[in-house]
Amino acid sequence: MRTIPGATARRLIRHLITDGPSHRADLSRALGVSRTTVTNLVAELTESGVLLPLDHGTAAPRSSDRPPLKQQLGISTDCGVLASAVFRMTSVTLALGTLDGRLLGTCTEQFSRDLTGDERMEIGRALLTEVLASCDLDADQVVQMHLAVNTQCDRESGEVITQQAAGPWRGVNPRLLAEQWTPARVHLENTARLAGLAEYRALGDPGPRSLVYVHLAWGVTMGQVVDGVIVPGSHGGAGELGHVSIDPMGLPCDCGNRGCLTHYAGLDAVVARIRAVLGEDSGVPEAVTAIAEGSQACATIIEDAGESVGKALAMVCNVIDPDVIVLGGELATTGAVLSEAVRAEVRRRALPLVTRRLDITTAATAADLEAPGRAALAALRDGTELVTELVETVLAR
Numbered sequence: 001m002r003t004i005p006g007a008t009a010r011r012l013i014r015h016l017i018t019d020g021p022s023h024r025a026d027l028s029r030a031l032g033v034s035r036t037t038v039t040n041l042v043a044e045l046t047e048s049g050v051l052l053p054l055d056h057g058t059a060a061p062r063s064s065d066r067p068p069l070k071q072q073l074g075i076s077t078d079c080g081v082l083a084s085a086v087f088r089m090t091s092v093t094l095a096l097g098t099l100d101g102r103l104l105g106t107c108t109e110q111f112s113r114d115l116t117g118d119e120r121m122e123i124g125r126a127l128l129t130e131v132l133a134s135c136d137l138d139a140d141q142v143v144q145m146h147l148a149v150n151t152q153c154d155r156e157s158g159e160v161i162t163q164q165a166a167g168p169w170r171g172v173n174p175r176l177l178a179e180q181w182t183p184a185r186v187h188l189e190n191t192a193r194l195a196g197l198a199e200y201r202a203l204g205d206p207g208p209r210s211l212v213y214v215h216l217a218w219g220v221t222m223g224q225v226v227d228g229v230i231v232p233g234s235h236g237g238a239g240e241l242g243h244v245s246i247d248p249m250g251l252p253c254d255c256g257n258r259g260c261l262t263h264y265a266g267l268d269a270v271v272a273r274i275r276a277v278l279g280e281d282s283g284v285p286e287a288v289t290a291i292a293e294g295s296q297a298c299a300t301i302i303e304d305a306g307e308s309v310g311k312a313l314a315m316v317c318n319v320i321d322p323d324v325i326v327l328g329g330e331l332a333t334t335g336a337v338l339s340e341a342v343r344a345e346v347r348r349r350a351l352p353l354v355t356r357r358l359d360i361t362t363a364a365t366a367a368d369l370e371a372p373g374r375a376a377l378a379a380l381r382d383g384t385e386l387v388t389e390l391v392e393t394v395l396a397r
Helices: 007-019 024-031 035-047 117-134 174-178 191-202 267-278 284-292 296-320 330-334 336-349 371-379 384-396
Strands: 051-054 072-075 081-087 091-098 103-110 142-149 185-190 210-216 220-226 229-231 324-328 359-362
Touching: 007 024, 007 035, 007 072, 007 384, 024 035, 035 051, 081 117, 081 191, 081 371, 091 117, 091 371, 103 117, 103 371, 117 174, 142 174, 142 191, 142 371, 142 384, 174 185, 185 191, 191 210, 191 220, 191 229, 191 324, 191 371, 210 296, 210 330, 220 296, 267 284, 267 296, 267 330, 284 296, 284 330, 296 324, 296 330, 296 336, 324 330, 324 336, 330 336, 336 359
Parallel strands: 081 142, 142 185, 210 324, 324 359
Antiparallel strands: 051 072, 081 091, 091 103, 210 220, 220 229
């Protein structure tokens, strides 16, 4: 095994993991050591296969043995790569990235809403194999894997606890299946919470301290991000806004409660009302068109859903006091009709201290299926424990 200098090498690799590819002059400043020290260390790490020079602007590897002085440096894929799988109701996106944050490849496949969890996971596995092959890599080179699923799972065991409301994931343990894909450690997350992180990152610097993302689709799920970190709850159960009861005398829900928000703002309920107005083949896109053409009936349907969401979010605001609420999912494509109804209800019901600076907006990354995957890859390079683990992985290879 190669011999690697100690503390300075670790700091250099850590810097590349957390801050991305860098020039030698920038590394010298960041590490507080001389350019000569960095030059010698870079030469050794390049020769041993840890670092590689990157082409300007493309972040692609160069073939030269020794990088020029102004050449950016990155961590070689020989040291391992990061992978992300993001499952939605009707699609899965795979993303592959380097340890220093370069995106290597992505792939998305659509499927039926009725597909079982086992079938979904098999598609995910096939896509991972495809993306790895396109980058001339194999499964053994994946050192960390981020898995996002659109159901409530125990983050540690992967067990789907609430079988009645699990939908296609009933009886499936996605963590155990993903652990068969590669030797990598699997980090399990809820898709909506990951989408919240993507929205947080899209806001840029300086971002809000606390962001709440609400995914309004077949289910209603919430994710909170504080200072750039997802708040998952102790077991991964945080954010099930759709199972907040807004009417104790309402319809019974699969979760065992009555009057859950999903019965008023989930797509099944909203689309049923839209079809009563526009016909059996209609959905949210047709309602958006009808509203633009002046349909008050369709506008009322969306406003009613927004009022229900606002009623639940007012309780959320009084408890956690966020800076920003982002509305995403298919229902959010109705735009201002929905967001204005949500905003009015939140301001009517929540306390003034938490609403006076509150911003309620619609998702910026809704059309970008790769955004959550990129956010997941970034999350795998964030936090002391994860970064230290990656540094040691690099040095061990």
